Amino acid sequence: MRQLLLILLCLTSISIYSQQNYYVSSSLGDNNNAGTSENSPFQTINRAFDNVEPGDTIYVMDGTYTNPDYGTANPHSSDGSQSTNMNNPPAVIVNKSGTAGNYITLRNLPGHNPKIKFDGRGGILISGPQSYLIIEGFEIEGPGASITYDQAIADRKWKVKADQEDLNYNHSYFASFGIWSGFSQDFLHHHVIIRNNIVHHTTGSGIRFNDSDHITIENNTVYNTTWWTSNASSAIVFAECKALSNNDNGDDIKMIMRGNTVYNNWNRIPFYMTSGKIPPNGNPPSGSYGNADYSTILDGQGLYVTRSDDDYYGTFLFENNLCVNNGKNGINFDRSEGSSALIRNNTIYFNGVHEIIQDISVSEGNPAHRGQKVAGIKANYFRNVTIVNNIVVTREYDFYAMQIQNQQSDGTVKEANNNIFVNGKLPGYTSQQTGEYVTHSWVTDDNQIISGVDFSNSNYKDPVSFVNAPPIVNGPIDMTPTNFQLKSDSPAINAGEQANTPERDILGNLRPLPPSDALAYSSFESSLGGWSAWSTANDNNEVSLSSETSRTGNQSLKVFGRTKDFHSAKYNISQLEVGSSYSLFIYAKLPEGKSGTAQLMLRKIVDGKGKSISYALKINSNWKLVATKMDNYSFAPVLQQLWKMDNN
Template identity: 30%
Template sequence: MKRTRTFAVTTALLASSAPLGIVTVGAGTAHAANRTYFVSPEGSDSNPGTSAGAPFRTLQKAADSAGPGDTVSIMNGTYSERSAGSNVLTIKRSGRPGAPITFTAHPGHQPVIHPVQAWNGIGVYGASYISIKNLEIRGNNAALNLAGAERGSKKGDPTYNTNCISIERDRSTGASSHHIEVTGNKVHACAGGGISAIESDHVTISANHVYSNSWYTVYATSGISVLTPRDVGSSDTRTYKIRITGNRVHDNETKIKWERCRCYSDGNGIIIDTLKGDAGHPAYGGRVLVAGNLSYDNGGSGIHSYKSQHVDIVHNTAYLNGRSTRMKSYANIFAHDSTDVRLLNNIAYGRPGQATNSKSRNVDVTYDYNVYFGGKAPEVKGPHDIVADPKFADAGTTADTAFRLRDGSPAIGSGTPFTAVTTGTRRTGGAPDRGAYGFGTGDMTQGASDSELDDSGSSGRQDEAQPREEQPGETGTGASPGTSGTTASPSANGLSAGKGDGGSSLDADGGNGPLAQTGGSDPLVPLGMAAAVLALGGGLVLVARRKRS
């Protein structure tokens, strides 16, 4: 398994709630908060851009005009790069806590961001407090083909390497992107990666439809990838700072050899990549939640942790991944060379002969309460793991397959409670169902709730857990997690630590150690605090556009 090098495009979403007022933007520049800038292909960049009747023409003009608390409202039309090798949209200006800059579709409109010879459809470079939501980013795969990519795909040429959305560090200043949310977008047909976050922190990627990406690039990309994140502010292994929740990810596959090894690699649905650190990249100290996702029919794995730590992969459904015939098949849902990873309440339906999971080089990795079917026997099996047909009511590889459970499924009511994930999987008065869907629910789990431990570190009643909003820079509270590599007694909910590849003293609900707390990456703060922050002013981080080699 190779490390993912995704020079991928990033979209970001933050729910916006900002007070009125004047914010300082750079030296000597006053900016009125809460403006809406409108963009239309029929507009002009010489317009004021502040009304639907006089919109800007380009997304870049709006992005370069917007400040904290502002919204860029994108009207119907197709938006492509102005010159080959540029991005369609480069985001370098930052919002503020409680006042993100939001990029979204104009109400009732369906704009398309269409990179053709761009490096990224949307690139976020060293910016913070950015929200990207309800947009379609459609790459140029329809105009490309495999034979052409095999002849022409190379480093330094964006034609076959275009990413849809990429969140990255600013390479000229070293500033990391942080507090970025990418939510509710359709991200597809990019020759490179779908959504990637590289050397970034406090990132939420939720409720996106990500498909048919990574086909033609020489970089080893995937549908959704988190690569070598960097801590911004404080870190605590009990606090979720990165969340990948409620996404539908399919048909992502690498069909061209990775330039680094001249071999085929990756093309995963979702990968959490190199959080343990390596040469040039420090270890990441926060926790990552991967929950409620559907990942199916991808070339590589459905979901996996590679060389990573402090990751929870829970309540996901993976179906017939590892489809690539160009490389050794990856398992559906697994961890490799990882530490402090929990894989719970998942459904993994494999292809014949496909690996089911992995115990390779793992320490303190727990597999339990999963349903496995198809493929090889699991390398490691928790005491409550089941090898049985999950009995989907409607499994398949189409864009709208629901993967609901039918009556009699072994996944119904047999999971272990996990406070951070409730939507669509929790059954009142009983144990939760396994997988991304709950039996009898009509919708996929659209992410994880902010339900968690209270401030004392106690989980309390499962249905009464309340969210705890963490302020920027604050660490999580609660009891200290247990020591990695030790074997703990079974918790009250029946999850035995010390099973699988080594013990974990963290259990799902915090009965034997605190659940990783949510709230650490939430961009919103109470309105009064946001007003205070805005009153102090401050300059936006200006970020130089990332250069490609």
């Protein structure tokens, strides 16, 4: 009895311990308050972290939250050594971890829109090996809107001089982040979710994680970042990823960039690599890259994965992202030689804006910093990659819409299927006979390629049929009037390869949409959708929703407890009209290691007697389409759709 009582008390303690809420208000709060109610909030977020424990939530109310000494940073326009207060501390420091079952959550109070402003190292820093965290619901603004080219290039010159003459340089103001993890090869961050934030005008990356595993960055908006740094930054970055443990280092999906809107992120200042030190797992593209006199710009991607540990075998997932008007590629999966990537259902529009930005800068009297012509999706030095169901639109043909190169020798998958490419160069070769560039057949055979679209022509027709995508963007884009949803006549509507289709789109709508003329449609995400067990009173089987496996989304319909061949799932249909034609289909699979037959049967039941049409197909443990069609339907208007399987 004593042991049982101890366990009960322990569980009770955990239950209470994991449900504490704290509240923060910059205008109404006081750090001497208890912080446990909206009427008695703390004043600063950092004060709340003094109290927080695993399972707790910090709710942040309306207001502006700034770093200590905010407003004191003063960059010099001609001599970087004269700049002052260039290393103000972060606005928020996350220094506590949750646990596997009890994440610590830092978020906005529902209905509130807190803003973090900084003029130093950044907005929210995860300072050490903190893990099991959720950060959501903030607007984070850096100092980029007030910085000039003269100030930023003066800082680079001072950075070079300080490095060459062994002087102190510590100007994080020009390398600031919105949300980021502290860099260290001695520990890693894991199980962190960053979602529903707006990050803009950071001098460095908007969101960045180094030395991490199991990170999800989803549904954030990141714009106008990375303009003024000499650190070769990109908008959202995973760098130097490594496995949490040897037992957690398979090829499953662990690093996710999903549903983010990323635009106007580019570099205007050439990279400088301090003391010529190559970062971990780095391999610069040329001998002069990052030198003092280096004047080219190769960086400024939208979504970027780089320099993963060679023995990191996880899969990176990029899905449902909208990347518009970024400096280089919309998505770049780079130098992750043991890793794989699944890049699906992203819209990449008018990236590769770097040259246009340089034209504008030159017109303002600044020197030109040119770069390579890339504007789409790139995979470079990787193990496996699948690029599927994406829309990539570039301004001109000679900018790469897709590059796939340097696959490792042990890689087994290099696929680009069912994408729509408008303009843009694709993987290929220069013909020795004609001297013309020829796209590889494995690209042309499996993708829709539309070329020769002149967006400057006032009579041009949008080949993708977006609701409102601008035909011309010269400089920063204003996303307010845009709408990258698809019109009903778009060739991309419901045209995705089903095996690689996410459950929902960037707006949260179910994908694919049911056909407009569908009489019945079941996704099994929230209910059985009208399906039930096909059995008799004496011979029963069961059906239920299952999260064990799914083709898309998170759930499927599971048939179990079968003892007869006819045990299956059924669906009653009563809306069929005589003389009409119908298609019926379902995706089915057997348990792992099993093979057998799936049968789709259409049965009319009258007075206990049945008349049937059936279609059988060999299946195994992979999802397979089982379908049949009825032309000129002549059954009476009560029909049962029966799915059964016989597994060996």
